[in-house]
Amino acid sequence: MRSSNSQFDVIVVGGGPAGIASAVSAAQSGKRVAIADDNPALGGQIWRGETVHSDPAARAWISKLRESSVQLFPGTRVFDQPVPGTLNAETLDGRVAFDYGKLILATGARERFLPFPGWTLQNVMGAGALQALVKAGLPIQGKRVVVAGTGPLLLAVASYLKKHGAIVVAVCEQASRASLAAFALGLFAHPGKIAQAWELRGELAGVDLLTSAWPLTAAGNQILESVVISSKRTPKRIACDYLACGFHLVPNTELASLVGCRLEGGFVQVDDLQNTSVPNVFCAGEPTGIGGVDLALLEGQIAGLAAGGHRAAAENLRKQRAKLRSFARSLEKTFQLRPELKRLTTPETIVCRCEDVTLSKLRPHGSWRAAKLQSRCGMGPCQGRICGPATQFLLGWAAESVRPPVLPVKLRNLTYESDQPKGELASVM
């Protein structure tokens, strides 16, 4: 079947911790609930592969999900809302339309990438990306890896890779030691996080942990061979097989923008019950502020309970949420990008990888819109998801309107008036 319609009281978009907690909580009230998620398996970016079995929170929530009546739609990418209350999504087989009473957006976050010479070489990728690929079968035993960028993800990734046999040559965190020390001190308000931090430190014994350090260039013949690290003002070349490099996270807010939710400072604005500015649309997890898995689970529960009509139960969780939000704020402060990183991108460095647009071709334009029109920056298949946050940091440009489809979709899935297959139209990006 190429096209089908499904009606639900509550649709959750995103099957990570926030989405799973939302759906389970909403289904408690007997509502018909579904989760639509891009990935082949639920769990999001954090609960992936064996983590589903090894992480107690993941195990608990996934078993609650299995016991619930929630219908799961993995491999399902929501690309449009043609009218309020209906979403169109693409699957590997065709198209599905969801009619909803309430919508919960739990679309998570992606890594922020900053362009530097050599960042387009093969085997230079996100920190979370390398971890995801190893979880999905990429052998890492005996490979030399440099982990770089910023954010708590770096240590978690380094530890994971080391456990799986990688030689983690160095971890380069752009934040300063002083700023990390202040962050560590702040963890006393969050005992669970201290335990995690200590565990990571132990697991990374023997690994060079550099602060105020970042990659200057990556080199190799089409494929990465070495990286030059700036540390304590003396650049150092390190031979490696992989550079796992991500500069913290940026929220996935495209769908929220498309349905008309108000954003502030790049994040979806929500009230105490995770209501967005659009009636019947809730948002939970990273799109409301990068706060990690505990906050995502809590916001998911609040959104799910509120969407399911359990307002009082949702209100009871507000105090806990305020505490976790203070952790989110300290994350933001600790891992904010230092201005020196703007100098990593040289005039010849490609900023937009889809269309191979260099910084020198972008500079003459005054805005994201002008640059898109004149240089094709952000006009490729990622629709600016990678170069948008980079140009925002480098040039201060804000991304403007979002238009449907929010993802590249096959032409036949855009022409869905009838349930009959339309014949093999050309597949377009």
Next chain:
Amino acid sequence: MPEQIAVTVNGATVAVAPGTCVAAAMMIAGASCRSSVSGELRGPLCGMGVCFECRAEIDGVAHSRSCQIVCVSGMNIKTDA
């Protein structure tokens, strides 16, 4: 050791563990994903279906995001290089 499954990457047979994503199978085979607009050979960047760098032809479907698709026995994968 779980039983391996065989897929074809640019005509060569590659054995991978069950659950391996197509992007990982391509890397195991030593294949690049795509050739960029200016001719650079690219590999996966985001690993989560956002960047589109890992796109390849999978069982005749062009522009498939190889990091989001799990290998199935007999799958035929073609990349730019």
